[in-house]
Amino acid sequence: MPSSNHFDHSHYRSYNVFEHRPHKSLRYFINALLATALFRIWPTLLFFAGWSTMIVLINLKTSAKLSFPSVMITVLGMLLGLTISYRTSSAYEKYTEGRKMWAMIIMASRNWARLVWIHCPDSLTPDPIEDPAERARDEAKAIIEKKTVVQLGLAFAVAVKHYLRSEPGIYYEDLYHLVSFIPSLSFPSGITTEYGNIAPNLPMLSAGHIRPSAYRQATANSGKSEPVMLCPGENPPRFRVSDMWPSRWKKHTHELNPLSGEDSDVPLKIVTFMSSWLAGVQKRKVLDAATTSNLMLPLGQMNEALAALERILTTPIPWSYNAHIYEMSWIYCLALPFQLWDSKLKWVTVPATVITAYFVLGYASIAEEIENPFGFDANDLNLNYFCQEVIAKELEAITSRDYSEPDEWIFSESNHPFGQGMPSAERMQTVSPVELRRILAQPHRGSPAASSDTIRKGSV
Numbered sequence: 001m002p003s004s005n006h007f008d009h010s011h012y013r014s015y016n017v018f019e020h021r022p023h024k025s026l027r028y029f030i031n032a033l034l035a036t037a038l039f040r041i042w043p044t045l046l047f048f049a050g051w052s053t054m055i056v057l058i059n060l061k062t063s064a065k066l067s068f069p070s071v072m073i074t075v076l077g078m079l080l081g082l083t084i085s086y087r088t089s090s091a092y093e094k095y096t097e098g099r100k101m102w103a104m105i106i107m108a109s110r111n112w113a114r115l116v117w118i119h120c121p122d123s124l125t126p127d128p129i130e131d132p133a134e135r136a137r138d139e140a141k142a143i144i145e146k147k148t149v150v151q152l153g154l155a156f157a158v159a160v161k162h163y164l165r166s167e168p169g170i171y172y173e174d175l176y177h178l179v180s181f182i183p184s185l186s187f188p189s190g191i192t193t194e195y196g197n198i199a200p201n202l203p204m205l206s207a208g209h210i211r212p213s214a215y216r217q218a219t220a221n222s223g224k225s226e227p228v229m230l231c232p233g234e235n236p237p238r239f240r241v242s243d244m245w246p247s248r249w250k251k252h253t254h255e256l257n258p259l260s261g262e263d264s265d266v267p268l269k270i271v272t273f274m275s276s277w278l279a280g281v282q283k284r285k286v287l288d289a290a291t292t293s294n295l296m297l298p299l300g301q302m303n304e305a306l307a308a309l310e311r312i313l314t315t316p317i318p319w320s321y322n323a324h325i326y327e328m329s330w331i332y333c334l335a336l337p338f339q340l341w342d343s344k345l346k347w348v349t350v351p352a353t354v355i356t357a358y359f360v361l362g363y364a365s366i367a368e369e370i371e372n373p374f375g376f377d378a379n380d381l382n383l384n385y386f387c388q389e390v391i392a393k394e395l396e397a398i399t400s401r402d403y404s405e406p407d408e409w410i411f412s413e414s415n416h417p418f419g420q421g422m423p424s425a426e427r428m429q430t431v432s433p434v435e436l437r438r439i440l441a442q443p444h445r446g447s448p449a450a451s452s453d454t455i456r457k458g459s460v
C-alpha cells in the first residue's frame with residue numbers, strides 16, 4: 001500500500017527569511033514591509049518629522065518658547081487610547097466574522113456534496129428499470145446530474161468571492177464553466193458600491209486600492225462558435241508608484257466588467273437553482289423526507305453566510321466616528337512636540353514624535369484595512385485559496401469514487417475493529433455474535449497477549 005503524503009509538510013513554503021538566499025530574503029522583507037501600516041502612512045510620518053523639527057528649531061534659534069505642561073496630553077492620550085482600542089476591536093470583529101462566514105460556506109459545501117453524492121440514489125426514477133440499456137442511461141444521467149449539482153457548491157463560493165469584490169457577472173475563468181448553463185435571473189445586488197452606505201457628499205476617510213479594469217484576457221470556449229471573453233479569476237490591481245502616496249481624499253471609481261450583463265447577485269441565483277433541483281428531486285419521489293430536510297440545511301447556511309457577508313461589507317464605521325478618531329489622533333500628535341520639548345528632550349523630540357505618530361495613526365490605518373477583509377490587500381483573507389485549494393479539491397475528492405458498497409473497505413484485511421493485535425474484519429466475520437460480544441467485553445483485547453489467547457481458544 002503506498003504511503004500517504006497527507007502529513008508531508010515538505011511542500012509548504014517557508015517564510016523564514018534566514019533560510020533563503022539574500023535576494024529572496026530581501027524580497028520577503030519588502031513584502032512584509034508593504035503589509036505593515038508603515039507603507040500606508042509614511043507621508044504622514046514625514047510631515048510630523050518636519051513639524052517636530054520646526055518646533056525644536058524655533059525653541060533653539062529664537063527667543064520664543066513653544067511648550068506647555070504635559071497634563072493635557074496625558075488626559076488626551078488616555079481618551080485616545082480607549083477610542084483607538086474600540087476602533088481596532090470593532091474592525092477585527094468584522095475581520096473574524098468574515099472568516100467565520102467563509103468557514104460556514106466551506107462547511108455547507110462539504111455537507112451539500114456529501115449528501116448529494118452519497119445519499120441521493122443513482123437513478124432518476126423511484127421504480128427500478130428492467131431494460132439494461134435504459135437502466136444504464138438512467139444511472140449515467142443521475143451521475144451527471146449529481147456531479148453538476150455538487151459543483152454548484154463550488155460555484156457558489158467562487159461567485160461570493162467575485163460578488164464581495166464588486167465584480168458582477170459570471171464571465172470569469174474560474175466561474176463561467178460552472179454556471180454558464182444556468183438561466184439568467186435579474187436579482188438586485190445587495191452591495192450597491194464598495195461604500196454604498198456613505199453619504200455621497202462626504203469625503204472618504206479610508207481608501208483601498210482603486211481597481212483597474214478586470215477585462216484583460218480572452219479565453220476561447222470550445223462549446224460555442226464564437227470565443228467567450230473571460231476575465232482572470234484572480235485579478236488584483238497592479239502595483240503602481242502612485243499607490244505609495246496617500247489616496248485618502250481621492251475619488252473612488254470602480255470599472256466594472258463590461259460583460260457583467262444582468263447578473264448582479266450571482267450567488268443568490270446559484271442557491272435558487274440548487275433549491276430548484278431539490279424541489280425536482282422531491283417531485284420524483286426518489287428521496288425520503290429526512291434526506292430532503294438534511295439537504296435544505298446547507299442551502300440555508302449558504303444564504304445565511306451570504307447575508308452576513310453583505311452586512312459586513314455594507315456596514316462601515318459611521319463617518320462622524322471615524323472622522324473624530326482622526327481629529328483626536330492628529331491633535332494629539334501635533335501637540336506632542338510641545339510637551340516633549342517641555343520635558344527637556346531637545347532633539348530627541350523629533351524621533352519620539354515620529355514613533356508616537358506611527359503607533360497612533362498606525363492602529364487607525366490597520367483598522368481601516370481589516371474591516372473589509374475581502375479585497376486584495378496583503379492582510380485580507382485569501383478567498384481564492386478557500387475556493388480553489390479547499391472547496392474545489394474537497395468536492396473533487398468526494399465525487400472521485402462510488403460509496404454505494406461499504407463492504408469492500410469494512411471487511412478488509414486492513415481493518416482491525418477489535419484492536420490492532422486482533423484478527424482482521426475479514427477473518428472475524430466468521431465468528432459467532434456471542435463470541436464477538438465476549439471479545440468486546442474483554443479488557444485489553446487489543447494487546448498481543450489477548451490476541452494469542454483468543455486464537456488459542458479457537459475463536460477465529
